[in-house]
Each structure stands twice: as structure tokens, then as C-alpha cells.
Amino acid sequence: MDDILIVEKACKSFGELRAVREISFTVDAGEIFGIAGPNGSGKSTLFNLITSIPYPADSGRVLFGGKAIHRMRANRICRAGVARTFQKETAFDTLSTIENVMLGSVYGHERPDTPTAQRRTREALAFVGIAEDQYGRPAGELSVFDKKRLMLASALATRPRLLLLDEPASGLTKPEIDETIELLRRVNAEGVTVLVIEHVLPLLLTVSNRLMVLNQGQELTTGRPDDVVRDEHVIEAYLGSRGKDDGRDS
């Protein structure tokens, strides 16, 4: 199978703290690749390094579709076909929902004409299932679920081949999580390779083809989800930090 993403010995430190230490892994085109790990294990930092948003890796290489992207600027990486969402809902709060996604259609891709960009905007919004009466509302006033879906729609509007989702289900209700799972599957069925960080383990276990577990900035194990959850190191890492882990998310 084709490797769409290869990460080789990626490192990132914040002063003394080594947030990501020599992580290497490969993602196949078309798969849903899950990433789990206790709080502070370096999951979000890893996404930051891959997309250069907001910073690149200190060292190591990132190849996307065979091309080195670790020295490219964030907007180039986006245009090359890598999109992401953030752990915390992030949008242009005073712009309307539709204006937000429109900016993604216009800037995420090489100069589409306005009608094309408008069509893609509406497609992305319909795809994630935001109700049409929300299109004109300022993004800052949307519900949490709609904000998450807006972020996803903005990312999809840039027409990615690889999509990185940072905790898409955190803070959602059970029915909303189910909808999110279904949405991830539909994104994947469109041919988009998906990397997904999640604390909600059932979500990861249902959707991912493979699962990587990080601990203290290092890869603990990677494999089929069923095998991974039975791995004793994983159990230890999770149990060892259970107390912290339940009070999720800063």
C-alpha cells in the first residue's frame, strides 16, 4: 500500500521539556489512524509538527505523498493537501459561519474562482451537517457541536487528502459522538486519510484501522486497536495516570 505520511524521528522541546522525542510512524493512504495517550503525552504537539501550525519540528523529517514538507511554510503544507482541526474550538468568531468556510475554500487551494469556492463552501457545510439557519450566524455564537463541525468544514473546504483531527469528540454528548463517528467514516469514504487524536477510547476503537499510543513524548506501541488495548505497557500508562486522565483537557 502507499504511504501517504511518513514521520521520521520528529522531535520538539519546550526548554527542558521534551514534548515529542524521536517519534516515527507511517500512515497508509486511505486509513483511519488513531492516536491515544495520557494528558501531556505529546499528541497535539505531534500534529503541530506535521502541519507547522504553529511551529515546525526541531529535528526529524515529515514526508507527505513522498514529498518532504517539514521545511515548508504552514500555508504551503495546507495547499499541498494536509488539513487539521484544533483541540479547542477555533474560528473567526465575529465572521459568519459561511464566511469562515468560504475563507477555507478560497485560501486552502490554488485560486478557485468565486462560484467554485462558493459551491465548495456550501458542500462542506452540508457535508458536516450544520443546519442552514446557522450559516449566517457569527461563528462565536454557535453551539459546541456546531463549532467543532464548523472547524471540520473549514478544514474540508481546503480539499485535503490528509486530515488531522485533534479530539473531535471531546465535550460532546453521546448522540453527538455517534454522529461524529459517522461523519469521520464519511470523510474517510471520500478518500481522505484521517489521523485522529482522541481520549474517547470507544470512538478510537470503532473507527481506527490502526492505533498508536504515546506516553511522555514517545511511542509506546502501534498496532490493531484490539491488540493495543490489551498491551500491558498501555494499560500501565493509562492506569498510572488515571486520576489526571479523567479530568480531561486543559
Next chain:
Amino acid sequence: MAFETAQSVLLSGIVLGSLYALMATGLSLVWTTLGIFNFAHGIFMTIGAFIAWQVGTDLGWGLGPAAGIALGVAALVGVGCLSEFLLVRPFLSRSGIVMLVVITTLSATIFLENSTLLIWGARYKQMPPLIEGKVELLSTAISAHEVLMIAIAPLTLLTLWVFLKFTRIGSAIRAVSQNQESALLMGMNVPLLYSIAFGLSAGLAGFAGILLGSIRFITPGLGNEPLVKALIVAIFGGLGSLGGTIGAAYIIGLVEAISTFFIGLYWTPAILFAGMIVVLLLRPTGLFGKK
């Protein structure tokens, strides 16, 4: 007070307000977009005036006022983009960027001020008014050039508003000022947008300088006092709100005109600062600023 006096004070307030609106909007645009204060904004104004003088007047190259304005503004857009690249971009990812940029832009001011002294000398320059003669306005005689300033400032700002509101680059600049991460997520070239915002801001400063250069002598220090006023206006109007900045510019222009007439030129800055402090005590986000 005589009716005519009131009118002439009012008019000179509006002239000042127009000038401050042009200056402060540029300052405020850079603040909202990049989150920094550009202390070189005043010297940008000075350089705009000098270039227009050089290009336009008979003592310079004598190409006429239109060429002077066009080249002056265009050159300043370039100076602005270059300044962003040299003075701001190296520090973009640093946490202490606000203070660092205060230092780099103040240093650039000293450097550029001395450069203008070297290039154009210490002798005062003056540009002829863009339109000669006087106009009877509200039964007060006022120079046609000042009428032009009153008319042209709102037009320029309206153009800026249309640009920010209705063009792709304009909406990207508004967007990036709100949320840098989202802008990156959507593939925007954030440094380029910063550069454009800086260039526009410098162009506005240059234009203001050219207008001012016809009613005051052009010296290397031409932009110093307007810079201070523009800072007061931008803070007074509520940082980050362009509409508020424009409103505040006219209010401050009027207060200055009234205070200069009744209390005197030397007390005016003190009164403005006192007013600003009172406003900030009552409304920390400025007169029109949102929470």
C-alpha cells in the same frame, strides 16, 4: 463668543480630525492585525511628505503634485512592507514581540529621521497647497487645500473599508487579525497578509504626511507630534475598532481646536492626555472599544 469664531474653531477641528483619522487608522490597522504598535508611523509620514516634495515641486524634479502624491504613497507602501520584513517578522514567534517591536520601530525612526536629514538637509521645505485659493465655507473663509483634506480623508477611509470588507485579501486581513491559528488552518499566508497590512498602513501615513506638508513646513520631525496624537486617538477610540478610531480622531481634533483657541497651544497636549486618562479610567477599552 462670536458666531464666526465658533465656526472657524469647528472647521480647524475638522481639519485636524481628518488628518488624525488618516494617521490613526493606519496605526490601528497594524495593531488589530499584528498586535503591535508601530512607532515608525510618524517618520513614515515625514518620508511621504519629503518624497512628494522631491518628485512634485519645482525645487525638486518638478513633475507636479499628482506624480508627487502617487509616488509618495507608492514608495511608502514599499517602505511599509520592507519595515514589516526587517523590524517585525524576525520576532513574530517570540513571546516578547510587543516590546521588541517598540524597540525596533523606535530605532528605525531615529535611523530614518537622520537619513532624511542627510538626504534633504536641515532647511525647511514647503509644498504648495494642492488647490490654491480660499473657499467660503459656513461663512468662514478657509483655504481650498483644507477643504480638500476634509473631503478626502473620509473618501480614503471609505475606500479602505470597502477593501477590507469586500475583497478577498481584505477579508483575509480581517480574519487573520482575529485568529492566527484559524488563518493558518485555512492555508492563508499569514506573513504576507501582515506585510500587506503594514504596507497599507504606511501608505496612509505617507498620504497624511503629504497633506500636512502643504500646511506646515516639512522637517525631519514633521511626523513626531502627529504620531503622539494618533496614539492618543487609537487608544482613546478603543484599540482594534477602526470605526471607533475614526470617531475618536474627529473628537480629538475638535477638542484640540477648542482648547487651543480658549486655553492655549501649550496646555492642549496636557488636556488631551488628561482626557484620555479619564476615559480609560471610566472605560478601559476606550470610548468605542468592545469588551
